[in-house]
Amino acid sequence: MAGEKIITPPIKCQGIKTKLVxxxxxxxxxxxxxLWIEPFVGTGAVAFNIAPARALLCDKNRHIISFYQGIQNGIINSSTVRDFLEYHGSILEQRGGEYYLEMRSAFNQNYDPLYFLFLNRSDFNGMIRFNQKGEFNVPFCQKPHRFSKSYITKICNQVSRVSAAMSGRDWEFICCPWQNAFAGAAANDYIYLDPPYIGRDTSYVGEWSEEDAASLAGYAHQTPANVCLSMWKENQFRKNGHLFEYWSDFTWYEHSHYYHFGAKESNRHPMTEVLAIKR
Ligand SMILES: C[S@@+](CC[C@H](N)C(=O)[O-])C[C@H]1O[C@@H](n2cnc3c(N)ncnc32)[C@H](O)[C@@H]1O
Incomplete structure:
Protein backbone atom coordinates (compact mmCIF):
# COMPACT_ATOMS: atom_id res chain seq x y z
CA MET A 1 0.00 0.00 0.00
CA ALA A 2 3.13 2.21 0.23
CA GLY A 3 2.76 5.35 -1.87
CA GLU A 4 -0.84 4.53 -2.76
CA LYS A 5 -3.77 6.66 -1.76
CA ILE A 6 -5.73 5.47 1.24
CA ILE A 7 -8.93 3.61 0.40
CA THR A 8 -12.00 5.42 1.75
CA PRO A 9 -14.98 3.11 2.29
CA PRO A 10 -18.37 3.86 0.68
CA ILE A 11 -20.04 3.42 4.10
CA LYS A 12 -19.53 5.99 6.87
CA CYS A 13 -19.86 5.53 10.62
CA GLN A 14 -19.02 7.16 13.92
CA GLY A 15 -15.49 6.16 14.85
CA ILE A 16 -14.35 5.37 11.29
CA LYS A 17 -10.58 4.95 11.32
CA THR A 18 -9.62 6.25 7.84
CA LYS A 19 -7.46 9.02 9.32
CA LEU A 20 -5.61 6.61 11.60
CA VAL A 21 -4.80 4.14 8.82
CA LEU A 35 -5.46 -14.58 9.31
CA TRP A 36 -6.42 -10.90 9.80
CA ILE A 37 -9.37 -10.80 12.21
CA GLU A 38 -11.63 -7.85 12.96
CA PRO A 39 -14.48 -8.51 15.42
CA PHE A 40 -15.69 -4.88 14.94
CA VAL A 41 -15.03 -4.26 11.26
CA GLY A 42 -17.43 -1.30 10.88
CA THR A 43 -16.87 0.42 7.52
CA GLY A 44 -13.87 -1.81 6.77
CA ALA A 45 -11.49 1.17 6.54
CA VAL A 46 -8.68 -0.68 8.29
CA ALA A 47 -9.01 -4.05 6.52
CA PHE A 48 -9.24 -2.46 3.05
CA ASN A 49 -5.96 -0.64 3.61
CA ILE A 50 -4.08 -3.41 5.41
CA ALA A 51 -5.15 -5.63 2.47
CA PRO A 52 -4.35 -9.03 4.01
CA ALA A 53 -4.53 -12.17 1.85
CA ARG A 54 -6.88 -13.85 4.33
CA ALA A 55 -9.36 -12.10 6.61
CA LEU A 56 -12.29 -12.72 8.92
CA LEU A 57 -14.32 -9.50 9.08
CA CYS A 58 -17.17 -9.44 11.58
CA ASP A 59 -19.70 -6.99 12.90
CA LYS A 60 -23.01 -7.19 14.68
CA ASN A 61 -24.50 -4.75 12.20
CA ARG A 62 -25.98 -7.04 9.57
CA HIS A 63 -26.55 -4.21 7.08
CA ILE A 64 -22.85 -3.41 6.84
CA ILE A 65 -22.07 -7.09 6.40
CA SER A 66 -24.73 -7.60 3.67
CA PHE A 67 -23.47 -4.52 1.86
CA TYR A 68 -19.92 -5.87 1.68
CA GLN A 69 -21.09 -9.40 0.89
CA GLY A 70 -23.02 -7.80 -2.00
CA ILE A 71 -19.85 -6.19 -3.33
CA GLN A 72 -17.99 -9.43 -2.88
CA ASN A 73 -20.46 -11.45 -4.92
CA GLY A 74 -20.78 -8.74 -7.57
CA ILE A 75 -24.47 -7.93 -6.99
CA ILE A 76 -23.41 -4.51 -5.77
CA ASN A 77 -21.00 -2.74 -8.10
CA SER A 78 -20.36 0.79 -9.31
CA SER A 79 -23.01 0.51 -12.01
CA THR A 80 -25.85 -0.81 -9.78
CA VAL A 81 -24.90 1.86 -7.23
CA ARG A 82 -24.91 4.62 -9.85
CA ASP A 83 -28.32 3.60 -11.23
CA PHE A 84 -29.81 3.39 -7.76
CA LEU A 85 -28.44 6.68 -6.46
CA GLU A 86 -29.24 8.58 -9.66
CA TYR A 87 -32.82 7.37 -9.64
CA HIS A 88 -33.56 7.92 -5.94
CA GLY A 89 -31.30 10.96 -5.69
CA SER A 90 -33.34 12.78 -8.33
CA ILE A 91 -36.60 12.07 -6.48
CA LEU A 92 -34.93 13.24 -3.26
CA GLU A 93 -34.05 16.47 -5.03
CA GLN A 94 -37.73 17.06 -5.82
CA ARG A 95 -39.30 15.83 -2.59
CA GLY A 96 -36.59 16.42 0.04
CA GLY A 97 -36.95 15.16 3.62
CA GLU A 98 -40.32 13.54 2.98
CA TYR A 99 -38.71 11.19 0.43
CA TYR A 100 -35.79 10.46 2.75
CA LEU A 101 -38.33 9.30 5.38
CA GLU A 102 -40.10 7.19 2.77
CA MET A 103 -36.80 5.50 1.86
CA ARG A 104 -36.05 5.00 5.54
CA SER A 105 -39.42 3.29 6.16
CA ALA A 106 -38.92 1.12 3.07
CA PHE A 107 -35.45 0.11 4.28
CA ASN A 108 -36.84 -0.83 7.67
CA GLN A 109 -39.05 -3.36 5.84
CA ASN A 110 -36.78 -4.57 3.02
CA TYR A 111 -33.25 -4.32 4.56
CA ASP A 112 -31.91 -3.73 1.06
CA PRO A 113 -28.18 -2.84 1.26
CA LEU A 114 -28.55 -0.20 -1.48
CA TYR A 115 -31.21 1.54 0.61
CA PHE A 116 -28.78 1.34 3.50
CA LEU A 117 -26.12 3.06 1.38
CA PHE A 118 -28.60 5.74 0.26
CA LEU A 119 -29.56 6.48 3.88
CA ASN A 120 -26.02 6.36 5.21
CA ARG A 121 -24.88 8.85 2.56
CA SER A 122 -27.78 11.26 2.99
CA ASP A 123 -28.44 11.14 6.71
CA PHE A 124 -27.23 13.40 9.49
CA ASN A 125 -23.41 13.18 9.70
CA GLY A 126 -23.22 9.72 8.09
CA MET A 127 -24.44 8.25 11.35
CA ILE A 128 -25.59 4.67 11.84
CA ARG A 129 -28.14 4.29 14.61
CA PHE A 130 -31.15 2.09 15.27
CA ASN A 131 -33.96 2.18 17.79
CA GLN A 132 -34.76 -0.67 20.14
CA LYS A 133 -36.94 -2.33 17.52
CA GLY A 134 -33.93 -2.43 15.22
CA GLU A 135 -35.25 0.34 12.95
CA PHE A 136 -32.81 2.76 11.39
CA ASN A 137 -33.70 6.14 12.87
CA VAL A 138 -31.11 8.73 11.83
CA PRO A 139 -32.65 11.97 10.51
CA PHE A 140 -32.06 13.51 7.07
CA CYS A 141 -29.01 15.69 6.44
CA GLN A 142 -31.43 18.37 5.19
CA LYS A 143 -29.74 18.63 1.79
CA PRO A 144 -32.20 17.64 -0.95
CA HIS A 145 -29.44 18.08 -3.56
CA ARG A 146 -27.26 15.59 -1.72
CA PHE A 147 -26.76 13.19 -4.62
CA SER A 148 -25.05 15.49 -7.08
CA LYS A 149 -23.29 13.93 -10.08
CA SER A 150 -19.89 14.36 -8.44
CA TYR A 151 -21.04 12.90 -5.12
CA ILE A 152 -22.46 9.82 -6.87
CA THR A 153 -19.24 9.42 -8.85
CA LYS A 154 -17.24 9.64 -5.64
CA ILE A 155 -19.35 6.89 -4.01
CA CYS A 156 -19.12 4.71 -7.16
CA ASN A 157 -15.33 5.08 -7.17
CA GLN A 158 -15.24 4.07 -3.52
CA VAL A 159 -17.30 0.96 -4.35
CA SER A 160 -14.93 0.09 -7.23
CA ARG A 161 -11.83 0.47 -5.10
CA VAL A 162 -13.26 -1.66 -2.31
CA SER A 163 -14.30 -4.29 -4.85
CA ALA A 164 -10.75 -4.30 -6.28
CA ALA A 165 -9.31 -4.56 -2.76
CA MET A 166 -11.41 -7.70 -2.11
CA SER A 167 -10.80 -9.33 -5.43
CA GLY A 168 -8.61 -12.42 -5.35
CA ARG A 169 -8.41 -12.29 -1.58
CA ASP A 170 -9.78 -14.84 0.82
CA TRP A 171 -12.01 -12.61 2.94
CA GLU A 172 -15.10 -13.63 4.86
CA PHE A 173 -17.67 -11.10 6.10
CA ILE A 174 -19.78 -12.44 8.94
CA CYS A 175 -22.55 -10.89 11.02
CA CYS A 176 -21.94 -12.10 14.56
CA PRO A 177 -21.20 -11.00 18.10
CA TRP A 178 -17.51 -10.13 18.65
CA GLN A 179 -16.81 -13.22 20.78
CA ASN A 180 -17.28 -15.53 17.75
CA ALA A 181 -14.41 -13.83 15.92
CA PHE A 182 -11.94 -15.02 18.56
CA ALA A 183 -12.83 -18.71 18.15
CA GLY A 184 -10.00 -20.62 16.53
CA ALA A 185 -7.59 -17.68 16.38
CA ALA A 186 -4.03 -19.04 16.18
CA ALA A 187 -0.61 -17.72 17.19
CA ASN A 188 0.23 -16.35 13.74
CA ASP A 189 -3.16 -14.60 13.32
CA TYR A 190 -3.67 -10.90 14.03
CA ILE A 191 -6.74 -9.49 15.77
CA TYR A 192 -7.43 -5.78 15.34
CA LEU A 193 -9.92 -4.45 17.89
CA ASP A 194 -11.89 -1.26 17.49
CA PRO A 195 -14.79 -1.62 19.95
CA PRO A 196 -17.45 1.04 20.56
CA TYR A 197 -16.84 3.72 23.19
CA ILE A 198 -17.83 2.59 26.67
CA GLY A 199 -21.20 4.00 27.66
CA ARG A 200 -22.00 5.14 24.17
CA ASP A 201 -25.08 3.87 22.42
CA THR A 202 -24.15 1.27 19.84
CA SER A 203 -27.56 1.41 18.23
CA TYR A 204 -29.74 -1.70 18.24
CA VAL A 205 -26.99 -3.85 19.65
CA GLY A 206 -27.41 -1.91 22.89
CA GLU A 207 -24.92 -0.10 25.05
CA TRP A 208 -21.28 -1.12 25.15
CA SER A 209 -20.96 -1.48 28.88
CA GLU A 210 -17.99 -1.53 31.28
CA GLU A 211 -18.61 -5.29 31.56
CA ASP A 212 -18.44 -5.79 27.78
CA ALA A 213 -15.20 -3.81 27.68
CA ALA A 214 -13.69 -5.83 30.55
CA SER A 215 -14.75 -9.10 28.92
CA LEU A 216 -13.12 -8.06 25.63
CA ALA A 217 -9.88 -7.30 27.48
CA GLY A 218 -10.05 -10.83 28.96
CA TYR A 219 -10.43 -12.45 25.51
CA ALA A 220 -7.63 -10.27 24.11
CA HIS A 221 -5.25 -11.35 26.84
CA GLN A 222 -6.14 -15.04 26.58
CA THR A 223 -6.04 -15.54 22.81
CA PRO A 224 -2.80 -16.96 21.41
CA ALA A 225 -3.13 -14.51 18.49
CA ASN A 226 -1.44 -11.12 18.18
CA VAL A 227 -3.71 -8.26 19.22
CA CYS A 228 -3.86 -4.55 18.51
CA LEU A 229 -6.50 -2.42 20.21
CA SER A 230 -7.48 1.08 19.00
CA MET A 231 -8.73 3.29 21.80
CA TRP A 232 -8.78 6.90 22.90
CA LYS A 233 -6.47 7.70 25.78
CA GLU A 234 -7.18 11.24 26.85
CA ASN A 235 -8.08 14.78 26.00
CA GLN A 236 -7.67 17.87 28.14
CA PHE A 237 -10.84 17.06 30.07
CA ARG A 238 -10.82 13.30 30.51
CA LYS A 239 -8.63 10.23 30.77
CA ASN A 240 -9.82 6.81 29.68
CA GLY A 241 -9.62 4.88 32.96
CA HIS A 242 -10.51 1.58 31.28
CA LEU A 243 -7.40 1.74 29.05
CA PHE A 244 -5.12 2.28 32.05
CA GLU A 245 -6.81 -0.41 34.08
CA TYR A 246 -7.04 -3.23 31.53
CA TRP A 247 -4.46 -2.64 28.82
CA SER A 248 -1.35 -1.24 30.48
CA ASP A 249 0.63 -4.46 29.97
CA PHE A 250 0.33 -4.01 26.19
CA THR A 251 2.79 -1.67 24.41
CA TRP A 252 1.18 1.69 23.70
CA TYR A 253 1.78 3.75 20.57
CA GLU A 254 0.27 7.21 20.76
CA HIS A 255 -1.07 9.56 18.16
CA SER A 256 -2.62 12.99 18.78
CA HIS A 257 -5.11 14.67 16.53
CA TYR A 258 -7.28 17.72 16.81
CA TYR A 259 -11.00 18.07 16.82
CA HIS A 260 -13.04 21.26 16.76
CA PHE A 261 -15.76 22.68 18.94
CA GLY A 262 -16.43 25.51 16.53
CA ALA A 263 -14.82 27.70 13.94
CA LYS A 264 -12.34 29.44 16.24
CA GLU A 265 -8.70 28.36 16.31
CA SER A 266 -8.80 28.51 20.13
CA ASN A 267 -11.48 25.82 20.07
CA ARG A 268 -9.12 23.20 18.74
CA HIS A 269 -8.62 20.41 21.24
CA PRO A 270 -6.10 17.60 21.03
CA MET A 271 -7.21 14.00 21.54
CA THR A 272 -4.70 11.22 22.05
CA GLU A 273 -5.44 7.86 20.47
CA VAL A 274 -3.57 4.73 21.44
CA LEU A 275 -2.74 1.51 19.68
CA ALA A 276 -2.21 -0.98 22.49
CA ILE A 277 -0.30 -3.93 21.05
CA LYS A 278 0.39 -7.28 22.65
CA ARG A 279 4.14 -7.87 22.46
C1 LIG B 1 -15.87 1.93 16.40
S1 LIG B 1 -16.81 0.98 15.25
C2 LIG B 1 -15.56 0.24 14.25
C3 LIG B 1 -15.04 1.21 13.24
C4 LIG B 1 -14.12 0.61 12.20
N1 LIG B 1 -12.80 0.30 12.72
C5 LIG B 1 -14.00 1.58 11.03
O1 LIG B 1 -12.90 2.11 10.78
O2 LIG B 1 -15.03 1.84 10.39
C6 LIG B 1 -17.43 -0.32 16.23
C7 LIG B 1 -18.24 -1.37 15.46
O3 LIG B 1 -18.56 -2.40 16.40
C8 LIG B 1 -19.83 -2.94 16.06
N2 LIG B 1 -20.35 -3.59 17.27
C9 LIG B 1 -20.92 -3.01 18.36
N3 LIG B 1 -21.23 -3.94 19.30
C10 LIG B 1 -20.86 -5.14 18.78
C11 LIG B 1 -20.90 -6.49 19.26
N4 LIG B 1 -21.44 -6.77 20.45
N5 LIG B 1 -20.39 -7.47 18.47
C12 LIG B 1 -19.87 -7.18 17.24
N6 LIG B 1 -19.81 -5.92 16.73
C13 LIG B 1 -20.29 -4.92 17.49
C14 LIG B 1 -20.64 -1.74 15.60
O4 LIG B 1 -21.68 -2.16 14.76
C15 LIG B 1 -19.55 -0.90 14.88
O5 LIG B 1 -19.56 -1.16 13.50
Whole structure:
Protein backbone atom coordinates (compact mmCIF):
# COMPACT_ATOMS: atom_id res chain seq x y z
CA MET A 1 0.00 0.00 0.00
CA ALA A 2 3.13 2.21 0.23
CA GLY A 3 2.76 5.35 -1.87
CA GLU A 4 -0.84 4.53 -2.76
CA LYS A 5 -3.77 6.66 -1.76
CA ILE A 6 -5.73 5.47 1.24
CA ILE A 7 -8.93 3.61 0.40
CA THR A 8 -12.00 5.42 1.75
CA PRO A 9 -14.98 3.11 2.29
CA PRO A 10 -18.37 3.86 0.68
CA ILE A 11 -20.04 3.42 4.10
CA LYS A 12 -19.53 5.99 6.87
CA CYS A 13 -19.86 5.53 10.62
CA GLN A 14 -19.02 7.16 13.92
CA GLY A 15 -15.49 6.16 14.85
CA ILE A 16 -14.35 5.37 11.29
CA LYS A 17 -10.58 4.95 11.32
CA THR A 18 -9.62 6.25 7.84
CA LYS A 19 -7.46 9.02 9.32
CA LEU A 20 -5.61 6.61 11.60
CA VAL A 21 -4.80 4.14 8.82
CA UNK A 22 -1.17 5.29 8.23
CA UNK A 23 -0.52 5.13 11.98
CA UNK A 24 -2.03 1.65 12.19
CA UNK A 25 -0.09 0.37 9.17
CA UNK A 26 3.13 1.77 10.62
CA UNK A 27 2.69 -0.13 13.90
CA UNK A 28 1.09 -3.41 12.95
CA UNK A 29 3.68 -6.12 12.33
CA UNK A 30 2.02 -9.30 11.26
CA UNK A 31 2.73 -12.65 9.67
CA UNK A 32 1.49 -12.35 6.08
CA UNK A 33 0.35 -15.98 6.20
CA UNK A 34 -1.77 -15.45 9.29
CA LEU A 35 -5.46 -14.58 9.31
CA TRP A 36 -6.42 -10.90 9.80
CA ILE A 37 -9.37 -10.80 12.21
CA GLU A 38 -11.63 -7.85 12.96
CA PRO A 39 -14.48 -8.51 15.42
CA PHE A 40 -15.69 -4.88 14.94
CA VAL A 41 -15.03 -4.26 11.26
CA GLY A 42 -17.43 -1.30 10.88
CA THR A 43 -16.87 0.42 7.52
CA GLY A 44 -13.87 -1.81 6.77
CA ALA A 45 -11.49 1.17 6.54
CA VAL A 46 -8.68 -0.68 8.29
CA ALA A 47 -9.01 -4.05 6.52
CA PHE A 48 -9.24 -2.46 3.05
CA ASN A 49 -5.96 -0.64 3.61
CA ILE A 50 -4.08 -3.41 5.41
CA ALA A 51 -5.15 -5.63 2.47
CA PRO A 52 -4.35 -9.03 4.01
CA ALA A 53 -4.53 -12.17 1.85
CA ARG A 54 -6.88 -13.85 4.33
CA ALA A 55 -9.36 -12.10 6.61
CA LEU A 56 -12.29 -12.72 8.92
CA LEU A 57 -14.32 -9.50 9.08
CA CYS A 58 -17.17 -9.44 11.58
CA ASP A 59 -19.70 -6.99 12.90
CA LYS A 60 -23.01 -7.19 14.68
CA ASN A 61 -24.50 -4.75 12.20
CA ARG A 62 -25.98 -7.04 9.57
CA HIS A 63 -26.55 -4.21 7.08
CA ILE A 64 -22.85 -3.41 6.84
CA ILE A 65 -22.07 -7.09 6.40
CA SER A 66 -24.73 -7.60 3.67
CA PHE A 67 -23.47 -4.52 1.86
CA TYR A 68 -19.92 -5.87 1.68
CA GLN A 69 -21.09 -9.40 0.89
CA GLY A 70 -23.02 -7.80 -2.00
CA ILE A 71 -19.85 -6.19 -3.33
CA GLN A 72 -17.99 -9.43 -2.88
CA ASN A 73 -20.46 -11.45 -4.92
CA GLY A 74 -20.78 -8.74 -7.57
CA ILE A 75 -24.47 -7.93 -6.99
CA ILE A 76 -23.41 -4.51 -5.77
CA ASN A 77 -21.00 -2.74 -8.10
CA SER A 78 -20.36 0.79 -9.31
CA SER A 79 -23.01 0.51 -12.01
CA THR A 80 -25.85 -0.81 -9.78
CA VAL A 81 -24.90 1.86 -7.23
CA ARG A 82 -24.91 4.62 -9.85
CA ASP A 83 -28.32 3.60 -11.23
CA PHE A 84 -29.81 3.39 -7.76
CA LEU A 85 -28.44 6.68 -6.46
CA GLU A 86 -29.24 8.58 -9.66
CA TYR A 87 -32.82 7.37 -9.64
CA HIS A 88 -33.56 7.92 -5.94
CA GLY A 89 -31.30 10.96 -5.69
CA SER A 90 -33.34 12.78 -8.33
CA ILE A 91 -36.60 12.07 -6.48
CA LEU A 92 -34.93 13.24 -3.26
CA GLU A 93 -34.05 16.47 -5.03
CA GLN A 94 -37.73 17.06 -5.82
CA ARG A 95 -39.30 15.83 -2.59
CA GLY A 96 -36.59 16.42 0.04
CA GLY A 97 -36.95 15.16 3.62
CA GLU A 98 -40.32 13.54 2.98
CA TYR A 99 -38.71 11.19 0.43
CA TYR A 100 -35.79 10.46 2.75
CA LEU A 101 -38.33 9.30 5.38
CA GLU A 102 -40.10 7.19 2.77
CA MET A 103 -36.80 5.50 1.86
CA ARG A 104 -36.05 5.00 5.54
CA SER A 105 -39.42 3.29 6.16
CA ALA A 106 -38.92 1.12 3.07
CA PHE A 107 -35.45 0.11 4.28
CA ASN A 108 -36.84 -0.83 7.67
CA GLN A 109 -39.05 -3.36 5.84
CA ASN A 110 -36.78 -4.57 3.02
CA TYR A 111 -33.25 -4.32 4.56
CA ASP A 112 -31.91 -3.73 1.06
CA PRO A 113 -28.18 -2.84 1.26
CA LEU A 114 -28.55 -0.20 -1.48
CA TYR A 115 -31.21 1.54 0.61
CA PHE A 116 -28.78 1.34 3.50
CA LEU A 117 -26.12 3.06 1.38
CA PHE A 118 -28.60 5.74 0.26
CA LEU A 119 -29.56 6.48 3.88
CA ASN A 120 -26.02 6.36 5.21
CA ARG A 121 -24.88 8.85 2.56
CA SER A 122 -27.78 11.26 2.99
CA ASP A 123 -28.44 11.14 6.71
CA PHE A 124 -27.23 13.40 9.49
CA ASN A 125 -23.41 13.18 9.70
CA GLY A 126 -23.22 9.72 8.09
CA MET A 127 -24.44 8.25 11.35
CA ILE A 128 -25.59 4.67 11.84
CA ARG A 129 -28.14 4.29 14.61
CA PHE A 130 -31.15 2.09 15.27
CA ASN A 131 -33.96 2.18 17.79
CA GLN A 132 -34.76 -0.67 20.14
CA LYS A 133 -36.94 -2.33 17.52
CA GLY A 134 -33.93 -2.43 15.22
CA GLU A 135 -35.25 0.34 12.95
CA PHE A 136 -32.81 2.76 11.39
CA ASN A 137 -33.70 6.14 12.87
CA VAL A 138 -31.11 8.73 11.83
CA PRO A 139 -32.65 11.97 10.51
CA PHE A 140 -32.06 13.51 7.07
CA CYS A 141 -29.01 15.69 6.44
CA GLN A 142 -31.43 18.37 5.19
CA LYS A 143 -29.74 18.63 1.79
CA PRO A 144 -32.20 17.64 -0.95
CA HIS A 145 -29.44 18.08 -3.56
CA ARG A 146 -27.26 15.59 -1.72
CA PHE A 147 -26.76 13.19 -4.62
CA SER A 148 -25.05 15.49 -7.08
CA LYS A 149 -23.29 13.93 -10.08
CA SER A 150 -19.89 14.36 -8.44
CA TYR A 151 -21.04 12.90 -5.12
CA ILE A 152 -22.46 9.82 -6.87
CA THR A 153 -19.24 9.42 -8.85
CA LYS A 154 -17.24 9.64 -5.64
CA ILE A 155 -19.35 6.89 -4.01
CA CYS A 156 -19.12 4.71 -7.16
CA ASN A 157 -15.33 5.08 -7.17
CA GLN A 158 -15.24 4.07 -3.52
CA VAL A 159 -17.30 0.96 -4.35
CA SER A 160 -14.93 0.09 -7.23
CA ARG A 161 -11.83 0.47 -5.10
CA VAL A 162 -13.26 -1.66 -2.31
CA SER A 163 -14.30 -4.29 -4.85
CA ALA A 164 -10.75 -4.30 -6.28
CA ALA A 165 -9.31 -4.56 -2.76
CA MET A 166 -11.41 -7.70 -2.11
CA SER A 167 -10.80 -9.33 -5.43
CA GLY A 168 -8.61 -12.42 -5.35
CA ARG A 169 -8.41 -12.29 -1.58
CA ASP A 170 -9.78 -14.84 0.82
CA TRP A 171 -12.01 -12.61 2.94
CA GLU A 172 -15.10 -13.63 4.86
CA PHE A 173 -17.67 -11.10 6.10
CA ILE A 174 -19.78 -12.44 8.94
CA CYS A 175 -22.55 -10.89 11.02
CA CYS A 176 -21.94 -12.10 14.56
CA PRO A 177 -21.20 -11.00 18.10
CA TRP A 178 -17.51 -10.13 18.65
CA GLN A 179 -16.81 -13.22 20.78
CA ASN A 180 -17.28 -15.53 17.75
CA ALA A 181 -14.41 -13.83 15.92
CA PHE A 182 -11.94 -15.02 18.56
CA ALA A 183 -12.83 -18.71 18.15
CA GLY A 184 -10.00 -20.62 16.53
CA ALA A 185 -7.59 -17.68 16.38
CA ALA A 186 -4.03 -19.04 16.18
CA ALA A 187 -0.61 -17.72 17.19
CA ASN A 188 0.23 -16.35 13.74
CA ASP A 189 -3.16 -14.60 13.32
CA TYR A 190 -3.67 -10.90 14.03
CA ILE A 191 -6.74 -9.49 15.77
CA TYR A 192 -7.43 -5.78 15.34
CA LEU A 193 -9.92 -4.45 17.89
CA ASP A 194 -11.89 -1.26 17.49
CA PRO A 195 -14.79 -1.62 19.95
CA PRO A 196 -17.45 1.04 20.56
CA TYR A 197 -16.84 3.72 23.19
CA ILE A 198 -17.83 2.59 26.67
CA GLY A 199 -21.20 4.00 27.66
CA ARG A 200 -22.00 5.14 24.17
CA ASP A 201 -25.08 3.87 22.42
CA THR A 202 -24.15 1.27 19.84
CA SER A 203 -27.56 1.41 18.23
CA TYR A 204 -29.74 -1.70 18.24
CA VAL A 205 -26.99 -3.85 19.65
CA GLY A 206 -27.41 -1.91 22.89
CA GLU A 207 -24.92 -0.10 25.05
CA TRP A 208 -21.28 -1.12 25.15
CA SER A 209 -20.96 -1.48 28.88
CA GLU A 210 -17.99 -1.53 31.28
CA GLU A 211 -18.61 -5.29 31.56
CA ASP A 212 -18.44 -5.79 27.78
CA ALA A 213 -15.20 -3.81 27.68
CA ALA A 214 -13.69 -5.83 30.55
CA SER A 215 -14.75 -9.10 28.92
CA LEU A 216 -13.12 -8.06 25.63
CA ALA A 217 -9.88 -7.30 27.48
CA GLY A 218 -10.05 -10.83 28.96
CA TYR A 219 -10.43 -12.45 25.51
CA ALA A 220 -7.63 -10.27 24.11
CA HIS A 221 -5.25 -11.35 26.84
CA GLN A 222 -6.14 -15.04 26.58
CA THR A 223 -6.04 -15.54 22.81
CA PRO A 224 -2.80 -16.96 21.41
CA ALA A 225 -3.13 -14.51 18.49
CA ASN A 226 -1.44 -11.12 18.18
CA VAL A 227 -3.71 -8.26 19.22
CA CYS A 228 -3.86 -4.55 18.51
CA LEU A 229 -6.50 -2.42 20.21
CA SER A 230 -7.48 1.08 19.00
CA MET A 231 -8.73 3.29 21.80
CA TRP A 232 -8.78 6.90 22.90
CA LYS A 233 -6.47 7.70 25.78
CA GLU A 234 -7.18 11.24 26.85
CA ASN A 235 -8.08 14.78 26.00
CA GLN A 236 -7.67 17.87 28.14
CA PHE A 237 -10.84 17.06 30.07
CA ARG A 238 -10.82 13.30 30.51
CA LYS A 239 -8.63 10.23 30.77
CA ASN A 240 -9.82 6.81 29.68
CA GLY A 241 -9.62 4.88 32.96
CA HIS A 242 -10.51 1.58 31.28
CA LEU A 243 -7.40 1.74 29.05
CA PHE A 244 -5.12 2.28 32.05
CA GLU A 245 -6.81 -0.41 34.08
CA TYR A 246 -7.04 -3.23 31.53
CA TRP A 247 -4.46 -2.64 28.82
CA SER A 248 -1.35 -1.24 30.48
CA ASP A 249 0.63 -4.46 29.97
CA PHE A 250 0.33 -4.01 26.19
CA THR A 251 2.79 -1.67 24.41
CA TRP A 252 1.18 1.69 23.70
CA TYR A 253 1.78 3.75 20.57
CA GLU A 254 0.27 7.21 20.76
CA HIS A 255 -1.07 9.56 18.16
CA SER A 256 -2.62 12.99 18.78
CA HIS A 257 -5.11 14.67 16.53
CA TYR A 258 -7.28 17.72 16.81
CA TYR A 259 -11.00 18.07 16.82
CA HIS A 260 -13.04 21.26 16.76
CA PHE A 261 -15.76 22.68 18.94
CA GLY A 262 -16.43 25.51 16.53
CA ALA A 263 -14.82 27.70 13.94
CA LYS A 264 -12.34 29.44 16.24
CA GLU A 265 -8.70 28.36 16.31
CA SER A 266 -8.80 28.51 20.13
CA ASN A 267 -11.48 25.82 20.07
CA ARG A 268 -9.12 23.20 18.74
CA HIS A 269 -8.62 20.41 21.24
CA PRO A 270 -6.10 17.60 21.03
CA MET A 271 -7.21 14.00 21.54
CA THR A 272 -4.70 11.22 22.05
CA GLU A 273 -5.44 7.86 20.47
CA VAL A 274 -3.57 4.73 21.44
CA LEU A 275 -2.74 1.51 19.68
CA ALA A 276 -2.21 -0.98 22.49
CA ILE A 277 -0.30 -3.93 21.05
CA LYS A 278 0.39 -7.28 22.65
CA ARG A 279 4.14 -7.87 22.46
C1 LIG B 1 -15.87 1.93 16.40
S1 LIG B 1 -16.81 0.98 15.25
C2 LIG B 1 -15.56 0.24 14.25
C3 LIG B 1 -15.04 1.21 13.24
C4 LIG B 1 -14.12 0.61 12.20
N1 LIG B 1 -12.80 0.30 12.72
C5 LIG B 1 -14.00 1.58 11.03
O1 LIG B 1 -12.90 2.11 10.78
O2 LIG B 1 -15.03 1.84 10.39
C6 LIG B 1 -17.43 -0.32 16.23
C7 LIG B 1 -18.24 -1.37 15.46
O3 LIG B 1 -18.56 -2.40 16.40
C8 LIG B 1 -19.83 -2.94 16.06
N2 LIG B 1 -20.35 -3.59 17.27
C9 LIG B 1 -20.92 -3.01 18.36
N3 LIG B 1 -21.23 -3.94 19.30
C10 LIG B 1 -20.86 -5.14 18.78
C11 LIG B 1 -20.90 -6.49 19.26
N4 LIG B 1 -21.44 -6.77 20.45
N5 LIG B 1 -20.39 -7.47 18.47
C12 LIG B 1 -19.87 -7.18 17.24
N6 LIG B 1 -19.81 -5.92 16.73
C13 LIG B 1 -20.29 -4.92 17.49
C14 LIG B 1 -20.64 -1.74 15.60
O4 LIG B 1 -21.68 -2.16 14.76
C15 LIG B 1 -19.55 -0.90 14.88
O5 LIG B 1 -19.56 -1.16 13.50
Missing amino acids: PFIIENVQRDENG
